[in-house]
Amino acid sequence: MDKDVISFVKGELSEIDEDVIVVEAGGIGYNIHVPTSLLDTLPCLGSEVKIYTFLRISEDAVTLYGFASRQDLKIFKQLLGVNGVGPKGGLAILSVLNPADLRLAILSGDAKAIARAPGIGIKTAQRVILDMKDRIPMEDVLSPLSEEETAAAGHQTGLTASERDAIDALVALGYAPVEAARAVRKSDAGAEESPDRILRQALKYLSL
Numbered sequence: 001m002d003k004d005v006i007s008f009v010k011g012e013l014s015e016i017d018e019d020v021i022v023v024e025a026g027g028i029g030y031n032i033h034v035p036t037s038l039l040d041t042l043p044c045l046g047s048e049v050k051i052y053t054f055l056r057i058s059e060d061a062v063t064l065y066g067f068a069s070r071q072d073l074k075i076f077k078q079l080l081g082v083n084g085v086g087p088k089g090g091l092a093i094l095s096v097l098n099p100a101d102l103r104l105a106i107l108s109g110d111a112k113a114i115a116r117a118p119g120i121g122i123k124t125a126q127r128v129i130l131d132m133k134d135r136i137p138m139e140d141v142l143s144p145l146s147e148e149e150t151a152a153a154g155h156q157t158g159l160t161a162s163e164r165d166a167i168d169a170l171v172a173l174g175y176a177p178v179e180a181a182r183a184v185r186k187s188d189a190g191a192e193e194s195p196d197r198i199l200r201q202a203l204k205y206l207s208l
Helices: 070-080 087-096 099-108 122-135 138-142 147-153 161-172 177-186 195-206
Strands: 008-017 020-025 028-033 048-057 062-067
Touching: 008 028, 020 048, 028 062, 048 070, 062 070, 062 087, 070 087, 070 099, 070 122, 087 099, 099 122, 099 177, 161 177, 161 195, 177 195
Parallel strands: none
Antiparallel strands: 008 020, 008 048, 020 028, 048 062
8 A cells, every 4th residue: 555644754864775875853863765866866965865666565675765855756656556556666767767767768768778778678778668658748748847937837848849859850850759869858959949959969969
């Protein structure tokens, strides 16, 4: 049985041990299982952190899983809804692909990127794509807004035709769809630039 009894834990980061962190809040140390991709984003020990959590209660264990944002927690829950992906598999996927890159992999149909996760075969990766693709708009990934920005704007920024053309060109050059989409997202060119301009800036980013 799964319950969102604890929405988040905010407190001092006390320990980091492989894929488990300890956050002390209210005199209690919470063991929180996290994807290893999260570890590089954590502050130093003794600093305050806020981790969004998912509590899983099974017959033999009570386990707390943690993520950097509500959106990251949401995609973990979506992974749990895929046949063949449990909490261990979900953490494995989010350890080899951070949440943003996982969204890109799903939208671009890059099953090989997802299957890099230990214990996740190509068929399971394909099920992840099939089950989750319609739930993640491409625009949300390539033009991400914070929760505060989304609330203020009232909408998500769309993906321009130039950006789509640049991604297609990078894929044609041999780059993986996830890699191509990330490069366009990270490029210095504005969304309204020509496809050639965006492509050049994306290639510049890829060469770094």
